[in-house]
Amino acid sequence: MKKIAVIMGGFSKESDISLKSGEVVYKNLCRNKFEPYKVFIFKEKWFMIDEKEKEYPIQKDFSVLINNKNIKFDCIFNVIHGTPGEDGILQAYFELLKIPYTGCNFYHSNMTFNKKYCSSLLKNFGINTPLSFFLNKNETFSEEKILKKIGMPCFVKPSKSGSSLGISKVYEKKHFYRAIKIAFKEDEEIIIESFIEGKEISVGVFSFKNEVIVLPITEIISKNDFFDFESKYSGKSQEITPARLLPNIVNKIQKTAKKVYKILNLSGISRSEYIIVNNEPYFLEINTIPGLSKESIFPKQLKIAGISLSDLFNDLIYDSINKMKNKYL
Template sequence: MKKIAVIVGGYTKESEISLESGKVVYKNLCRKEFDPYKVYIFKDKWFMEDDKKKNYIIDKRDFSVNMGIRRIQFDCVFNAIHGTPGEDGILQAYFELLKIPYTGCNFHHANITFNKKYCLTLLKHFGINTAVSIFLNKNQTFCKEKILKKVGIPCFVKPNKSGSSLGVSKVYEEKHFLNALEKAFEEDEEIIIESFLEGREVSVGVLSFKKKIIVLPITEIISQNDFFDFESKYSGNSQEITPANLLPNIQSKIQKIAKKVYNSLNLSGISRAEYIIVNEEPFFLEINTVPGLSEKSIFPKQLKIAGISLSDAFKDYINSSIEKMKK
């Protein structure tokens, strides 16, 4: 059986969500084909935990585990870490150097998709609709009036590299703009300021399954909060309707664009992207190449409605990742 390291944790506030995603992955891996191990990656410690809750330190030189009587070398890594270092290309590059197969896109594409500035710039090149935006570095001088004249009020202020809406603010009045910048800069040294788009928000899962790119049933997100923030995502303060009640022509348009985004970014494995539908036109917001897989997450619910079991999806995901490393 293939030894699979299910890696969870990470270096950000998203680590708690990662732990929940990892539980679902570990539970749903087919035991006839895979021998899964729980591996925790935190800033201060990398370790594997066995079923008796005993911890074994990961040897970072080759990502192996010495259990005394035997040493474990993993056949594949299932990446369930949201945010850095699992979603931004850092661990992908590490596993690439060690020639250990890992799930998801490679380090270059992970870095591009995690960086909103890079991702939006690239997708604009391919003709994908996006909001009007401005990027700022922490030490950059700027003119508040010029920025607000371009993006308008209300607007969103976001960390450039962050997930789960951490550090994101919706600014309704000019007097709150600088506070929003400060909040975003606490999460990242680069931020993005975007115009507000009035419309329906949808989340679209895409995966490569049995060598075909599949767009999963679309989810409409109706947040009880001001926008789909961290609380809405993980505290139940949102209504998620899957499949979304969309007109056939709009649904077809979103599916076409979602597949185009997936191909334009040269992705592999699973992803989930958010869009705003404005006057029947989808506008791309952001994409997650390590989407949440917890029991409350959107992606597993979309898989279920599509008739794809988690076990089958994960099996194909792992095996295709191993095949990709062999090429």
């Protein structure tokens, strides 16, 4: 049986969400094909636990010593939201070690995790995006110039952050500088985006049995001012799947979501967010390691599509193993 390390945790505030997602993956891996191990990656330490909750440190070659026997993993199932699992850091490490891992490679992970680079690239391929302005930490800037271009209200976001952490919606100029300070606490690059009013949706896309699949679309209605961290994880939003959209709009969104997936050269699972304005989808961001907990959108979309978590995970693992094998033949 293939030994699978389900890695979870991470260095960001999304760590608790990652732990929930990791439990879902661990429980849904087929025991007839896989021997799963829970591996926790935190700033302080990396370790594996057994069924008795005993800890075993992870070694430099990402193996673990149990009862004087060195265990090496056949594949890494990456469920770390945020850094270092979603921004390419761990992917580059596993590439050096030639250990197969789920999801996209280090380059595409890093690019999609950075909203600045991702939206700029997609814009060049004709994908609709909100008006934006990029700002680096310690860079001098003119509030007047930015707000004249972007308008009010606007969003101020960290360029590299997930789960809506560090995002502010700004209605008045007097609150603009404070929003910038909040965003810079999360990242050294920020993006200031125009507010566009419309229906917010979330679209799951992934490769399954050598085909790019677009899942049923989810409509998001936040009880807060926007789809923030509280809305996502504290039940402060209504999520309707499938979304209440006309068939021609659904078709347009599916084509756009698939196009984005292919432009970014992704693999594995993803979930992207859009705003529908005048029947046109505007891309907001993409998540290449979406939440897989019971509260998460992606598993709910899978269920409606009639695809089991076990079947999907099975396909992701074997696809990852084959890719690594073919790369180093």
